[in-house]
Structures are given as C-alpha cells and as structure tokens.
Amino acid sequence: MITSILRPPPIIARMAFFAVLLGAWEWASRMGMVSRFIAPPPSEVVPAIGLLYHDNELVTRFLRTFGQVFAASGIGAALGMIIGWWLHHNKNAGRAFTDWFAAIAAAPLVLLFPLFLVLFGRNASTIIAMGAVAVLPPIILKTKEGLDHVPPVLINVGRTFNLTRWQHIRLIMMPASLPTIFTGLRLGLVFALINVVGVEYLIGFGGMGLMIAELGDRFEVAGMYAAILFVVLCSACFFWFTARLETWLLQTR
Amino acid sequence: MRKHFVLAATLTTFLSGTAFAETLKVALPQKGNWDTGIVEFGVKAGIFKEAGLDIEISYTAGGAATVQAVISGSVDVAMQTGLLGLIGAYAKGAPVRVISSAMTGSPDIYWYARADKNIKSIKDATDKTMSYSAAGSSSHLLALSLLDQAKIKGKPTATGGIPSTYTQVMSGQIDIGWAVPPFGVEDLKAGKINIVAKGNDLEEIRDTTVRVNFANADSLKTKRALFVKFSEAYIKSLEWSYANDKAIDYFAESAEVPRAVALESRNGFYPKEAMQPYDVRGLKVSLQQAVDFKFIPKPMDEKEIAGLFDILVPKK
Numbered sequence: 007m008i009t010s011i012l013r014p015p016p017i018i019a020r021m022a023f024f025a026v027l028l029g030a031w032e033w034a035s036r037m038g039m040v041s042r043f044i045a046p047p048p049s050e051v052v053p054a055i056g057l058l059y060h061d062n063e064l065v066t067r068f069l070r071t072f073g074q075v076f077a078a079s080g081i082g083a084a085l086g087m088i089i090g091w092w093l094h095h096n097k098n099a100g101r102a103f104t105d106w107f108a109a110i111a112a113a114p115l116v117l118l119f120p121l122f123l124v125l126f127g128r129n130a131s132t133i134i135a136m137g138a139v140a141v142l143p144p145i146i147l148k149t150k151e152g153l154d155h156v157p158p159v160l161i162n163v164g165r166t167f168n169l170t171r172w173q174h175i176r177l178i179m180m181p182a183s184l185p186t187i188f189t190g191l192r193l194g195l196v197f198a199l200i201n202v203v204g205v206e207y208l209i210g211f212g213g214m215g216l217m218i219a220e221l222g223d224r225f226e227v228a229g230m231y232a233a234i235l236f237v238v239l240c241s242a243c244f245f246w247f248t249a250r251l252e253t254w255l256l257q258t259r
Numbered sequence: 260m261r262k263h264f265v266l267a268a269t270l271t272t273f274l275s276g277t278a279f280a281e282t283l284k285v286a287l288p289q290k291g292n293w294d295t296g297i298v299e300f301g302v303k304a305g306i307f308k309e310a311g312l313d314i315e316i317s318y319t320a321g322g323a324a325t326v327q328a329v330i331s332g333s334v335d336v337a338m339q340t341g342l343l344g345l346i347g348a349y350a351k352g353a354p355v356r357v358i359s360s361a362m363t364g365s366p367d368i369y370w371y372a373r374a375d376k377n378i379k380s381i382k383d384a385t386d387k388t389m390s391y392s393a394a395g396s397s398s399h400l401l402a403l404s405l406l407d408q409a410k411i412k413g414k415p416t417a418t419g420g421i422p423s424t425y426t427q428v429m430s431g432q433i434d435i436g437w438a439v440p441p442f443g444v445e446d447l448k449a450g451k452i453n454i455v456a457k458g459n460d461l462e463e464i465r466d467t468t469v470r471v472n473f474a475n476a477d478s479l480k481t482k483r484a485l486f487v488k489f490s491e492a493y494i495k496s497l498e499w500s501y502a503n504d505k506a507i508d509y510f511a512e513s514a515e516v517p518r519a520v521a522l523e524s525r526n527g528f529y530p531k532e533a534m535q536p537y538d539v540r541g542l543k544v545s546l547q548q549a550v551d552f553k554f555i556p557k558p559m560d561e562k563e564i565a566g567l568f569d570i571l572v573p574k575k
Binding site for chain 1: 326354418
C-alpha cells in the first residue's frame with residue numbers, strides 16, 4: 007500500500023505533478039507574490055479558453071495554424087526523405103553534407119523570417135516555407151541514419167532472393183528504417199508547430215500565433231495565457247497521436 | 260589645512276552630484292525617433308542630472324510588454340506608449356497612471372508609394388494595397404480612417420514593421436507603405452518615393468492624444484515627488500530640444516542618419532505643439548476607438564476612465 011503511494015503509476019505521477027504546479031501558481035498569484043497582470047492564476051486562465059472560442063474565432067484560427075503545420079510537415083517530410091535517401095545512397099555527399107544539416111537543425115531558423123518575408127510576401131506561403139525548412143533537418147538526418155543502420159543480414163537476405171531494386175526498397179530498406187524515420191517525422195512535426203506559431207506571432211499573420219500577439223497587445227493577459235495553454239495542449243495531443251500512429255504502423259508493417 | 264580644504268571641496272562636489280541623484284528607470288519604445296529621443300537628449304544635455312535624477316534608459320517592444328514592465332516595477336516610467344492599450348489595461352484594473360501627454364495627433368506617421376507608381380494622394384488608392392503594421396495597431400486604425408474619410412475602397416494589408424514594409428513596397432508586393440521619420444526621409448528627398456497621406460490628414464485625429472507617458476500607480480503614491488521632478492525635467496528637455504540645435508546632432512547620432520535628414524524629420528514631422536505634455540485631448544474619440552479595436556469590451560465614458568490620468572505638471 008505504502009509502496010504504491012510512494013511509487014505511483016506514471017500517469018498518476020504526471021497528473022499529480024501538473025496539479026501541484028497549477029496549485030503553486032494559483033497560490034502565488036492569489037497571495038500577490040506574482041502580479042495577476044503579469045501571470046494571472048489558472049482559475050482565470052482556464053475559463054478564458056471559452057472566451058477565445060466566442061470572441062476570437064478559436065476554431066478558425068486553430069484550423070489555419072494546423073493546416074499550415076500539416077502543409078509545412080508534408081513538404082518538409084517529402085523533401086527531407088528524398089535528401090536523406092540521397093545522402094545515404096551517395097556516400098561522398100553523405101560525408102560532405104550531413105554535418106551541415108546537423109548544424110542547421112541546431113540553428114534558430116526562425117530568425118530568417120525577414121528573408122522569407124521578402125521572398126514570399128506576408129502571407130501563408132512564408133509561414134509554410136519557414137515551417138518546412140524547420141522540418142527538413144531532423145527528417146533528413148533520421149532518414150539517413152535509419153537507412154545507414156539497416157542490418158546487413160536483411161540486405162543479404164534480399165540479395166539471396168534476387169529482389170529487384172524497387173522490391174529491395176519496399177520490402178527491406180523502408181520497413182527496417184521506419185522506426186528511425188518516424189522519430190524524425192515526430193521531431194519534424196514538433197519543429198513545424200513551434201516555427202509556424204512563432205512566425206505567426208512575429209509577422210502578425212495567420213492563426214494561433216497571431217491570436218496570442220493580438221491578445222497581448224490588447225492586454226488581455228488571461229486570454230493570452232489561455233491561447234498559449236491551448237497551443238501547448240494541442241501540441242501534447244498531437245505528439246500523443248503521432249506516437250500511437252507510429253506504434254500502429256510498426257505493428258502492421 | 261590646504262589638504263583638508265581640497266578634501267572637503269571634493270566631498271561637497273561629490274555629494275551634490277551623483278551621491279544625491281535619485282535613480283529612475285525609463286522605458287523607451289523605439290530607438291532613433293525624435294519623440295522617443297527627448298529623454299535621451301535631456302540626459303546628454305545634463306538636464307536630468309541638474310534636476311538630481313540619474314536616468315537609466317531601456318528599450319522595450321512597446322505596447323503590452325511596456326505596460327507589464329511598468330506594473331512589475333522593472334521600469335518606473337514608460338514614454339510614448341499608445342493610449343488605447345493603456346485604456347484597455349486600466350479598464351482591466353492594471354495599476355497604471357498617465358503622467359503626461361506625449362503625442363497629440365499623428366503628424367509623424369505617413370504613407371508613401373514608389374514614385375513610378377503614380378499614386379500621389381489617398382484618392383489614388385482605389386483597389387491598391389495600403390499597409391499597416393499589425394491588426395489593432397495605430398497604423399491600422401489610421402489607415403482604415405484615412406480610406407474611410409476619403410471614401411476610397413483600398414485594400415488594407417498588414418505588413419509588419421517599417422523596414423520590412425519598405426522592402427515590400429520597393430519590391431512591388433505592396434502599393435502603399437507606412438513609415439515614421441527619419442525612415443524614408445532620404446528617399447523622399449531623392450524622389451524615389453512620394454507621400455500619399457499623413458496621419459494628421461484625419462481631422463478627428465489631429466487634436467486627439469495618441470501616445471502618453473505613464474507610471475505605476477503604486478510607485479506614484481510612494482515616490483510622487485520624484486515623478487514630479489522627472490516630469491519637470493522632461494518638459495525642460497522638450498523645450499531645450501526644440502530650442503537648441505545640439506538636439507539635432509543627438510537625434511542624428513541616435514538614428515544614425517545625416518544631420519540634414521534629422522533636421523528635416525523634426526521640422527517636417529514633429530511640430531512642437533503635437534508634443535505638448537499638459538493635456539490629454541479627444542478622449543471621446545480614443546474611447547470609441549478602444550471599443551472598435553476590442554481594447555475594452557464595452558463602451559466607457561470619460562468619467563469612468565478619469566482615474567487613469569494624473570497629469571503631474573499642469574500648464575502654467
């Protein structure tokens with residue numbers, strides 16, 4: 007009994023930690039330790055999500071942001087897997103450019119937004135292009151890594167069966183590298199979400215990022231935190247969904 | 260004896276100068292503009308030091324970030340902040356007080372087009388893209404009002420900050436851009452761009468306070484004398500900046516533009532009367548705009564908002 011209290015299941019531990027965090031925030035705000043004009047208590051923030059729905063077109067803005075995230079992820083994933091395959095296939099290119107992509111993955115690409123504004127104008131294309139650029143490095147690196155680490159025994163089995171090039175890719179290389187590629191896809195999706203919301207905020211255009219900027223400008227602090235909380239919750243759901251999808255795909259491959 | 264005299268003189272000089280100077284943290288929303296530069300010029304000219312004030316200047320992003328900096332006590336006074344945002348903050352209970360007016364009307368903001376586009380006035384803006392910075396900003400409000408006043412159907416388009424707007428105008432993505440001097444003044448002189456409209460073309464805005472200087476209400480209660488001293492020094496600095504050519508040198512240096520451009524910017528876009536610090540004018544117009552742009556959820560009258568204003572130095 008005591009052991010089960012001291013070592014709760016992960017889901018209970020997670021929820022308890024979250025509850026303690028919210029409780030501490032509520033207490034600090036109510037005691038005046040944190041000004042409610044800077045960080046309003048959760049009891050003001052959570053109901054404000056409802057107001058976002060009524061006053062700020064939450065659904066439309068959510069769909070716009072996530073539409074852009076999916077578009078950026080789709081473009082980035084397609085290009086990234088092709089480049090990753092090329093880096094795997096062409097060993098010289100792999101040695102020459104892999105470090106570059108690793109460096110790009112660590113760079114704050116969001117700061118390039120003025121350049122993209124000039125290239126694409128102040129519209130959804132800029133946001134999608136910036137999201138796609140952010141998605142590229144993890145997918146390129148993980149695709150290459152996955153393909154590089156396909157067990158030689160599987161490749162040899164393919165050769166023994168005289169598989170055609172296409173069969174070799176479809177039946178050996180892709181299934182064997184799928185878990186690693188999927189890790190890249192999940193990272194890419196998260197990078198896309200961060201960049202899309204960040205660029206929307208910076209250029210004042212689009213969905214959730216723009217909503218956060220507008221609420222901040224109007225000094226609707228509770229609403230602003232509610233919008234941020236909403237994006238975080240969506241991101242968590244998004245991450246959970248891709249994890250489930252990965253499990254399902256790996257089971258059915 | 261002589262040694263003691265020198266020591267006493269040094270000590271007296273020290274105590275009458277820095278040791279007794281009270282520190283005040285001041286937030287400026289933009290570096291390199293004439294209106295936001297008045298405090299900087301006063302500091303350089305020694306006006307604040309003379310008043311016994313040691314001014315620490317920091318630059319903020321303006322808007323809500325500035326309001327939060329004042330509420331949290333990171334800064335004592337914030338200059339040239341949009342009145343609508345402050346009305347919104349006050350209506351939500353934020354402890355802020357306007358201590359002086361900073362800009363009446365909008366003589367500084369202007370809209371321009373590339374000279375080869377043949378857009379000479381707002382009447383040529385039909386079906387043209389006309390920029391503003393972001394939804395709910397003062398440039399948005401003014402762009403809509405300018406089109407409305409001229410009864411023209413333009414296409415208001417958000418283009419972000421001044422440099423990115425300029426790029427979009429010059430690359431042909433946008434027909435009419437917005438700017439504030441000294442930005443664009445060199446291009447205006449060179450004939451690369453021409454002015455299409457100015458903020459003060461709007462009759463109702465010309466005598467309406469758009470930006471103010473403000474402080475934390477609680478600090479104002481406890482350190483009122485200090486804020487009064489600051490306001491007096493600010494007004495002195497304002498007078499000095501319009502009377503003394505040295506201010507143009509400081510302005511040119513701060514904005515990193517040639518002196519002639521700095522002079523042209525001040526004389527053409529910042530009339531002294533617009534920067535009068537004594538009265539907050541046209542409050543009815545501002546309250547209506549605050550509702551229109553969702554800064555306040557429901558209409559308020561002048562009495563309900565009266566507590567926001569605590570003008571420290573009345574006009575003599």
